[in-house]
Amino acid sequence: MIHSITSKYNKQGLWLLFLMSVFPQHLWTLIFAFRDISWLIDRTNVWDAIGNTSYGMVYAFFESLLIFGILALLGLLTPSRWEVNRRVAFLTLLLFITSIWGMVSQLLYLWNIWLPFPLMQFIASTGRPLVMLYLFSLAVVVPTVSFPVFAFVRWNKTLPTLLDFMDRLTTLSMLYLFFDVIGLIIVVIRNIS
Amino acid sequence: MKNQFNRRDFLKLASLLPLGMAPRLLRSVNNPPQQGKPQNVLVIVFDAWSAYNVSLYGYPRNTTPNIDRLASRAIRYHNHFAGGSFTTPGTASLLTGVLPWTHRAFDLNGKVAKPFVSRNFFSALQNHYGIAYTHNSWANTLLRQFSQDIDELIPRELLMIPSTNTFITRLFTRDDDTSAVSWERNTHLSDDGSAYSLFLSGLIENLQEKKIEDLKPLFPRGLPTSKSDIGFTLERAREYMLGRLTSIPQPFAGYFHFLPPHNPYNTSQKFINYFNEDGFLPIHKPRDIFATSQKSTLQNDRRLYDEFVLYCDDEFGKLYNSLEKSGLLENTWLVLTSDHGEMFERDIIGHISDVLYQPVVRVPLLIFEPGRTTGMDVHDYTSAIDVLPTLAHVSGEPIPEWSEGIILPPFARQSQIPERSLYALRAVKNGKYAPFTIGSFIQVRGGYKLHYYFGYSQTPGDGLVRLYDLNSDPEEMNDLAALKPETTAELLHELKAKLKLVNEPYL
Numbered sequence: 001m002i003h004s005i006t007s008k009y010n011k012q013g014l015w016l017l018f019l020m021s022v023f024p025q026h027l028w029t030l031i032f033a034f035r036d037i038s039w040l041i042d043r044t045n046v047w048d049a050i051g052n053t054s055y056g057m058v059y060a061f062f063e064s065l066l067i068f069g070i071l072a073l074l075g076l077l078t079p080s081r082w083e084v085n086r087r088v089a090f091l092t093l094l095l096f097i098t099s100i101w102g103m104v105s106q107l108l109y110l111w112n113i114w115l116p117f118p119l120m121q122f123i124a125s126t127g128r129p130l131v132m133l134y135l136f137s138l139a140v141v142v143p144t145v146s147f148p149v150f151a152f153v154r155w156n157k158t159l160p161t162l163l164d165f166m167d168r169l170t171t172l173s174m175l176y177l178f179f180d181v182i183g184l185i186i187v188v189i190r191n192i193s
Numbered sequence: 194m195k196n197q198f199n200r201r202d203f204l205k206l207a208s209l210l211p212l213g214m215a216p217r218l219l220r221s222v223n224n225p226p227q228q229g230k231p232q233n234v235l236v237i238v239f240d241a242w243s244a245y246n247v248s249l250y251g252y253p254r255n256t257t258p259n260i261d262r263l264a265s266r267a268i269r270y271h272n273h274f275a276g277g278s279f280t281t282p283g284t285a286s287l288l289t290g291v292l293p294w295t296h297r298a299f300d301l302n303g304k305v306a307k308p309f310v311s312r313n314f315f316s317a318l319q320n321h322y323g324i325a326y327t328h329n330s331w332a333n334t335l336l337r338q339f340s341q342d343i344d345e346l347i348p349r350e351l352l353m354i355p356s357t358n359t360f361i362t363r364l365f366t367r368d369d370d371t372s373a374v375s376w377e378r379n380t381h382l383s384d385d386g387s388a389y390s391l392f393l394s395g396l397i398e399n400l401q402e403k404k405i406e407d408l409k410p411l412f413p414r415g416l417p418t419s420k421s422d423i424g425f426t427l428e429r430a431r432e433y434m435l436g437r438l439t440s441i442p443q444p445f446a447g448y449f450h451f452l453p454p455h456n457p458y459n460t461s462q463k464f465i466n467y468f469n470e471d472g473f474l475p476i477h478k479p480r481d482i483f484a485t486s487q488k489s490t491l492q493n494d495r496r497l498y499d500e501f502v503l504y505c506d507d508e509f510g511k512l513y514n515s516l517e518k519s520g521l522l523e524n525t526w527l528v529l530t531s532d533h534g535e536m537f538e539r540d541i542i543g544h545i546s547d548v549l550y551q552p553v554v555r556v557p558l559l560i561f562e563p564g565r566t567t568g569m570d571v572h573d574y575t576s577a578i579d580v581l582p583t584l585a586h587v588s589g590e591p592i593p594e595w596s597e598g599i600i601l602p603p604f605a606r607q608s609q610i611p612e613r614s615l616y617a618l619r620a621v622k623n624g625k626y627a628p629f630t631i632g633s634f635i636q637v638r639g640g641y642k643l644h645y646y647f648g649y650s651q652t653p654g655d656g657l658v659r660l661y662d663l664n665s666d667p668e669e670m671n672d673l674a675a676l677k678p679e680t681t682a683e684l685l686h687e688l689k690a691k692l693k694l695v696n697e698p699y700l
Contacts, residue, residue, distance in 0.1 A: 029379075029389040036378060043545065044301045048371050055365075055375030056389050063393055102391035109386020190368040 024099035057183030243534030259510025283532030290581030290596030327450035373421035484540035495537035628696035
C-alpha cells in the first residue's frame, strides 16, 4: 500500500491534495457556524457561541482528513502514467463536483426549493417513485460529472487552469487550517477550565 | 533548599485531621436527627412543566389523570413558584435553597457561585446516600458542580440512546453541552436542512436513524430529545432508576431530573392527537411587548405540549406504582416538581422570553409523605427555595443555615406561613457577578404579584411595572399598577430595596 502511494504521489502532491480537501468542508462549516452565532448568543452566551464554532472547526479538520484519505486511496486507481499534479488536480475536480452537489442538496432544503409539481406528480404516478427519483437525480448529476472529466482528459488547457485555481485556493486553505489551530486551542481551554 | 517538613510534623498534622470533622458533628448536635429509622428523600423533576397545564390545578384538559389520582395521598401545593424561568436558575434554586441573585446561576448553562458548590441538596442531606441523574445538560452542569457531595452521579449519556453524540460527550466531559451541540449541528441536518458537514451529515444521520428504527413507531413525532442527542425514553430512565433505588444503601437522597415535557414536544404514540379537536379554547390574552412567536402556532404547540405532559404523567404513574410495590414508599419522602414552566399565550411560546407570567414561574409541587393516606391542599404562596429546608427537616437532617427558604406547611411548627415576599427572576443578559442593570423580576406578596422589567429596549427609562391580584385574577389579565398606585409603590419599593441589597457585593 505504502509503495503504491509513494509511486503515485510525492510529498508536495499529498500536501496539495490535503489543502484541497480542507477547502470545501471548511468553507461550508464557517458559513453555517457564523450563521449560527447570533442564534447561539441569544440562547447561551458569546463564549459558548465561540466554543460552538471552535468545535465546528475541529470537527471540520477531522472530516477533511477523512476526505483526504479517501481521495488519496481513490487516486491509486488513476493511470500510472499521469503526473502527480495531474492526479491531484483530477481528484480535486471530483471532490469539488461532489462538494457542489453536497452544498446544492442542503441549499435546496434551506431555500425551500422542490421539484416542479408536474414532475413530482409524474414521479408519483410511475408506481416506483423512489427508483424514479434516483434515476432523475442520476440524470442530473451524471452530466455534471462527465462533462468536467471529459474536459479534463481531452483539453490541454484544463489542467493548467485548474492548477492555477488550486494554487489560489491553497492560501485560503492555509487560513482555514490556522482557524483550526485557534479552534483547537479554544477547545482545550474549554476542557481544562 | 532543605525540606523543613519532617516525619514528626506530618504525624502532628495528621493528628489534627479528625478536627476537620468537628463542624459536621457540632451541627448534628445542634439539631439532632429524628428518632427512628432515617427516611429516604426522592425528588423527581419534570423539566419545563407548568402548573398552568396540569389538570390537578384546574387546567380544563385532563393532562395528568395518574397524578390527579395519586395526589389524593399527597400534599398539593397550589401556588408554588420556581426561582427562575429556565433550567439553570430554577434547578440551582431548588438544589441550593437560595434565590438566583444569591447563587448567581442565572446565566445560560451557568454555574453557582463558589460558596454554593458545597451548599446544596446533597450536602444538606449529608447522612444520606446521594444519587442523581438528569437528561438536561444544563442541570447536569450544576450536578457536576455538586459532585463532591453526590455518592453516585449517573452519567447523563448512560440513559440516552448511544450515538456519535455519546462519544463526543464522553470525549469532552467538561464541556459536553457545547461540544454536543456543535457535533449535532455538524452531523444532523437541522429543520432548515443545513448542517456544518457536507458529507458526514447525511451518512451519520442515516446510521443514527437506523439505530432508533425500532422506537420510531412508538414516537411518531420523533424521540424525546435534548436536541444534542438522538433521543431517550422515560421508560428506560424509569427502569434504570428503580433498579438503582432498590439496590443502593438507605437512607438515600435522590434527585432525578427528566427532560420531558421540555420541547421538542415528542410524545409517545399512545398520546398522539389525544387532545386534537377537543374544542378547548384557552382565554385569549393580548400580545405582549416581549412577544416573538406567531399567534397561529400557539394553540397547536400548546396541544403538542399537553400531549407530552400526558406521557410524563403516564410514566410517573408507573414509577409510583413500582416504588410502592418495592416497599420503598413506606420509608421515602417523594417530591414531584419542576424547575420552571412553559407558556403558550400572549404570542409567546416556551420559556426563553424575558417575561415572568404565571405559566413560566408557577410549577407543580406535590409531596408524598410516607404513610400518608389522605390528601391535603396548601394554597399558601411557596417557593422552590423552601423545598430543601423542608426535606432536611422531615428527613431528620439539620436545616442548612444558608437556606433562604422556610419549612413548608404542614411540616412547620407554626400553622401559617409568616407574611413574606417571594421572588423569581430572569437576568440572562446581565453580568453574572455584576449589579442588576437588565432583568425581569417578580415579587409575590399578600396575593399581589409585581412584575418589574428594566434595562430592555422594550422597557426604556425606569422600566416597566405591572401589578396583578393573583387571588381575583390568576390569569394576569388586569394590570392594576395604575389602579392601585399605593400597593404598586409599596411592593416596588420593597423589591428595589432588595435589589439594592443583593447588588451591594458587586458594586
